[in-house]
Amino acid sequence: MADKLSAVKGMNDILPASVPRKETLPRNSTWLWFDEVVRRVMARYGYQYIVTPVVEPTQLFVRGLGEVTDIVEKEMYSFVDSMNGDALTLRPEATAGIVRAVVEHNALYNGPLRVWTAGPMFRHERPQKGRYRQFHQLDVEALGFAGPDVDVELILMGRALWHELGLVAGEHYRLEINTLGEPEERRAHRAALIEHLQKHEDQLDAEAKQRLHTNPLRILDTKNAAMQPVVEAAPKLIDFLGAPSRAHFDAVCNALEAAGQPYRVNPRLVRGMDYYNRTVFEWVTDHLGSQGTICGGGRYDGLIEQMGGKSAPAIGFGLGIERLLLLLEQIGLHGPDNAPAAYCVLAADDALPKAMPVIEELRRQGVAVVMHASGGSMKSQLKKADASGARWALIFGADELAQGAVTLKPLREAGGTQQQRPLADVAGWARELQSPA
Structure with missing residues (x-):
């Protein structure tokens, strides 16, 4: 008998409910139910379906995500095509590929575009509950829209999705928002932040010291309890914002309040990619341990031009499907069992x-x-x-x-x-x- 082969560590099979499994994974009926809910919500908001390749040029992610981000430095599955020597990567996220497609096909020629996609992404992380090396993501993008109105629309789309799935506001999830301002505002804040952190360098861990001059904003997102006093005392980006950035953020906050959506301004919310500016947001839960983010996104007004297109604003969010479905099952919410009639x-x-x-x-x-x-x-x-x-x-x-x-x-x-x-x-x-x- 031949040796039994197993899946790659951190890359899981989603099996029929009748098949016993060694790992705790969402049941397939919950996946199908979630897919139906997503399609229904996307149609209500006027978002169209798009599909991009799983494999993209490595340079797409280096240029788009930032050379010193954790994803590019540590987590990408990259290889050289043996046929032609091209440097390729299994996509670690969806936004860069969608922007590449929009630029390549001149998709904004007739005006702004609302799109969504869902599919597998790949990151070489340490596998843990809800975080895998092959994971699936729902990705929603609004391209060509500059105003705070679309920022609010995307956030409230998330709320509509939670409602359709049966999640309860306050009990199962909450909203955190922040603004990252514009590049020149971030540069002024960055200089002040580095100066502050250098004064307390003896209290920084090894990872923070490595990031001090490459990506100091990410230090604010540390989970190291010993560094919290230093981080709490750090300069706040919101204090460096000019009038246009403040007005944009105030408009987002006012519209959320008018829509009855509670939120918390979290000045340490920075997200993990370099391309974000102005509004950023996360939907978080207390039901999944320390890794509580179930959905996150923000505005990336410079990325389309950075990818070779004509300058155009954009905003989007990504949602880890496995993590969300584990949350649903953990609190007793799941789709129908799909039993036959x-x-x-x-x-x-x-x-x-x-x-x-x-x-x-x-x-x-x-x-x-x-x-x-x-x-x-x-x-x-x-x-x-x-x-x-x-x-x-x-x-x-x-x-x-x-x-x-x-x-x-x-x-x-x-x-x-x-x-x-x-x-x-x-x-x-x-x-x-x-x-x-």
């Missing part, structure tokens, strides 16, 4: 030729039907029908077929009465199967 029991030796047209007609009528396969006794088939979660068993036995009928046996109603229905009028009784027994 009916399970067909082929109890007569010659049942298949007469049952198959009925089964196919039921499916054409929109009824989810599972057909028993590979034989077995009536008793064993009914046992599998019950285990399937189906509401009805359709019994094609010798007596029924002799009468040109099928027996409908309710499986989820105690003391329910089984009934016969004619094979010649499937469309006439198909609707019965779509209602609970």
Whole structure:
């Protein structure tokens, strides 16, 4: 027997609910339910679906995310194409690829664009609950819009998504926002921040010392408890903002308040990519331990030009699907089990030729039907029908077929009465199967 092969560490299979799993992962029915909710919310807000490649030029992420970000320095899966020597990378996030596509295809020629996508991303992180090396992300982008109105729209879209999923504000999630201002404002703040941190360099950990002159803003996001006094005393970026940046942020705050959306201004909220400016935001939870962010994003007005396009503003957010689904399941929210409406029991030796047209007609009528396969006794088939979660068993036995009928046996109603229905009028009784027994 050949050796058994396993998946790459941190890259997981999403299996049917009936298959036992070694790891705690969201059930596949929750994935499908989430997908349906996302499509519904995106359509309401007028966002269109876009698909970009999983593999992109490495330089796209170096230029877009920043050469000294954790993702580029430590986490990307990069390789050289053996056919032509191109430097390629499995995408670690979606925004850079979407911007590349928009620039390459001149997609803003006819005006601003609202798009969304979902799919696998790859980062070489230490696998832990809800964080994997292959993970899936929902990504939403509004390109070509400069005003605070779209900032608010994207934030409230997140709220609409939480509502559709059954999450409760305050209990399951909360909103944190900040502003990063404009590049020249960040440069002034950066100089003051470095000066402050240098005065307390003996209290910085090794990672903070490494970032001191490359990406000091990320030091504010440290989880090291020993550094908190230094970080709390650091200069605040909001104190370096000019009038336009303040007005933009004030407009966002005012619109959120008018929409009844509570928020907390978190001056240490900086996000992990270099391309952000002005509004940044995160939806956070206390139900997933220290890694509490379930969705984050912000404005990146310089990225399109940085990628070679004509200067245009943009804003977006990304959502880690595995983490969100784990949150839903942890608090007892998950999608339907996707059980079929009916399970067909082929109890007569010659049942298949007469049952198959009925089964196919039921499916054409929109009824989810599972057909028993590979034989077995009536008793064993009914046992599998019950285990399937189906509401009805359709019994094609010798007596029924002799009468040109099928027996409908309710499986989820105690003391329910089984009934016969004619094979010649499937469309006439198909609707019965779509209602609970």
